[in-house]
Amino acid sequence: MSTGKINFNAGPAALPPEVLQEAAAAVREYKNTGLSILELPHRGAEFLAIIAETKLLVKELCNLNDDYEVVWVHGGGRMVFAMLAMNYLTHNDTAGYIDSGHWAAEAIDYGRHYGQVSVLGSSRTTNYNQLPKLDLSADNNLKYLHITTNNTIYGTQYHHVPAFKSPLVADMSSDIFSCQRDYTQYDMFYAAAQKNLGTPGVALAVIKKDFLEKSFDNLPPILSLKAYVKENSVLNTANVSGIYTALLMLRWIKGKGIAAIEKDNQLKATLLYDALDNSKIFIPHVVVKEHRSDMNVCFTALDKNIEQALLTLCAENDIIGISGHRSVGGFRVSLYNAITVESVKKLVAIMTELEAGV
Numbered sequence: 001m002s003t004g005k006i007n008f009n010a011g012p013a014a015l016p017p018e019v020l021q022e023a024a025a026a027v028r029e030y031k032n033t034g035l036s037i038l039e040l041p042h043r044g045a046e047f048l049a050i051i052a053e054t055k056l057l058v059k060e061l062c063n064l065n066d067d068y069e070v071v072w073v074h075g076g077g078r079m080v081f082a083m084l085a086m087n088y089l090t091h092n093d094t095a096g097y098i099d100s101g102h103w104a105a106e107a108i109d110y111g112r113h114y115g116q117v118s119v120l121g122s123s124r125t126t127n128y129n130q131l132p133k134l135d136l137s138a139d140n141n142l143k144y145l146h147i148t149t150n151n152t153i154y155g156t157q158y159h160h161v162p163a164f165k166s167p168l169v170a171d172m173s174s175d176i177f178s179c180q181r182d183y184t185q186y187d188m189f190y191a192a193a194q195k196n197l198g199t200p201g202v203a204l205a206v207i208k209k210d211f212l213e214k215s216f217d218n219l220p221p222i223l224s225l226k227a228y229v230k231e232n233s234v235l236n237t238a239n240v241s242g243i244y245t246a247l248l249m250l251r252w253i254k255g256k257g258i259a260a261i262e263k264d265n266q267l268k269a270t271l272l273y274d275a276l277d278n279s280k281i282f283i284p285h286v287v288v289k290e291h292r293s294d295m296n297v298c299f300t301a302l303d304k305n306i307e308q309a310l311l312t313l314c315a316e317n318d319i320i321g322i323s324g325h326r327s328v329g330g331f332r333v334s335l336y337n338a339i340t341v342e343s344v345k346k347l348v349a350i351m352t353e354l355e356a357g358v
């Protein structure tokens with residue numbers, strides 16, 4: 001199954017054809033139950049088996065032992081921004097944040113609803129075209145330190161996350177399972193599902209047990225990390241089809257292997273960045289090469305005519321989703337795990353053809 005388009009959207013993003021095919025089959029009927037996945041009871045044995053398998057696979061893919069809990073949270077990335085702050089901060093507590101892009105800044109705003117925020121570094125003044133320089137003098141007595149491993153809108157990524165003293169919490173929404181990583185570095189990490197993990201409205205959160213212990217008890221259950229763990233992510237009517245799609249993605253990721261996925265992702269990004277670095281008509285947004293994202297490649301064109309010409313050529317070739325976010329302009333090409341090397345080669349060929357004609 002394929003939509004016939006090359007979909008470079010930032011999220012909801014392209015899913016592998018095999019996953020779409022299985023998801024479509026499950027919409028018709030899930031595993032001889034006589035029910036569609038869209039009808040499957042959230043407290044039945046089938047769905048509990050789905051949740052159990054996701055937990056095993058997440059731990060396996062991250063190389064984590066039983067010191068960690070895996071939950072599926074409603075509402076996506078922003079819900080976790082809010083839950084993190086409300087589960088750990090009172091007005092007298094301070095959390096550290098790194099302001100590396102739009103989503104990092106939004107996480108900071110959510111944090112400020114509940115506690116004090118210390119910003120350890122920001123690259124806002126250069127329109128986030130690099131990762132921020134950090135001042136770690138405040139990395140003491142912080143309830144947690146929040147980092148965004150990949151900045152979806154500006155196209156920067158932490159390929160190496162420094163060691164911190166405070167409990168480390170990472171938003172990995174746009175690069176989870178895209179590269180090999182030491183997940184034991186994190187006390188908590190989370191990802192909205194709609195990029196590398198399936199469909200919107202649901203987020204994966206993985207929490208170290210001793211960090212979970214420090215979260216508050218007196219919250220409404222649907223916003224409490226402890227309650228999600230205690231109730232096995234089924235506090236109310238869970239997002240059955242969303243979590244099932246995430247399971248299909250996890251199986252697909254395991255089948256390919258993260259090492260192979262990482263290799264492909266690096267190749268895809270290199271193809272595109274090389275084209276940009278050799279171009280006279282396109283300008284990459286991120287100039288510091290070590291800060292460039294393998295997931296979201298952002299660039300502008302020399303003028304509006306070239307910009308329009310690329311959009312037209314892409315439309316003629318069934319390539320969609322390359323417009324940049326309004327805060328950067330130009331283009332953003334998202335190279336999540338489901339994007340093939342061939343798709344990137346096709347885009348690069350079009351850009352090269354355009355360049356030759358200018």
Ligand code: PMP
Nearest residue numbers: 076077078103152171173174192
């Ligand atoms: N964090 C990052 C890094 C993101 O890219 C996004 C969405 N693009 C979010 C958080 C917010 O996710 P959601 O829309 O699910 O709230």
